[in-house]
Amino acid sequence: MKKMIPYSIILLVILSACSGGKDTADPEKIKEAAPVNAETPINIDLLNTEGDKVGEAELSENGKGVTIHVRAQGLEPGKRAIHIHETGKCTPPDFKSAGAHFNPGQKQHGFHNPKGYHAGDLPNLEVDTEGKVDELLKTADVTLEQGKPNSLLDKDGSALVIHAGLDDYVTDPAGNAGDRVVCGAIVKEGN
Template structure:
């Protein structure tokens, strides 16, 4: 039994097997248990409202935590609102097909994790003098392709706005035109 445990442990440590090893104390037996797998969804941002915006927003979930990384270009220098919207449809020239902010819990619009806020209220990102902006967000309030519709972001869209989100105007922070949009889709592995 010790040989199996040692071999399985070496497999995990040296070659990154997709399983973890669990040794039970009662019978000194070894059990191989599937490891927690990460899952990824991506939104490819396309220009809307005659803008030049493009980029990628990637969501990775691991152990119940979703990390969002947005990398955008073609923006005017300065702050721009970024939100999750309720529909994964970016077909309209002005991205109106994406619907309103994703708000499954029916809260008022606001700043992320401050009193009332939509689960789609990501906030603002700031473009540099070259029109490039990045933002990272980490949360357990979202999930990727889970059964909880108050957390599942797949099938929604990411919308980038022309102006800053003031974090208080209802229902969407007075963020202006929608200048970029991309559907959040599960990546096929």
């Protein structure tokens, strides 16, 4: 014998489906509230001062922080500063559009600065004699989780910037690292 579904349950389902419509009608709100899947890496292009792609970076989160896999070519060999800057906009040739260092904690710049360091500070890259770099950088000071104060995916995003010189890890506000030579905007995909 078939089991019948009581009419009261069917009625409840219909009623709740109808009443839900009012609160969920705004697609913009739904979009804003949708959490980014921390398991999904973010891939960004790295541009040189002419606006040409010279590499890429993959940012992923594992709960202990963010890992940034940087791969690029055509750079000057040697140690080069790399930082996360505060705005996800890379306008060549000077990349000033990326703003200052990502610094939600209002610290000074530099791992060796007693008043430091910025959440966007990263260890220097080592560019090989062929001008290539392939490195994994890890930081526990930032997150890709939206809504947190140290999220790289805040409203205007953030940017990965490589400089012409190396970071001395102490000079405020930018480690005396020279011009910005490579930039990649860190924004939520689809933006």
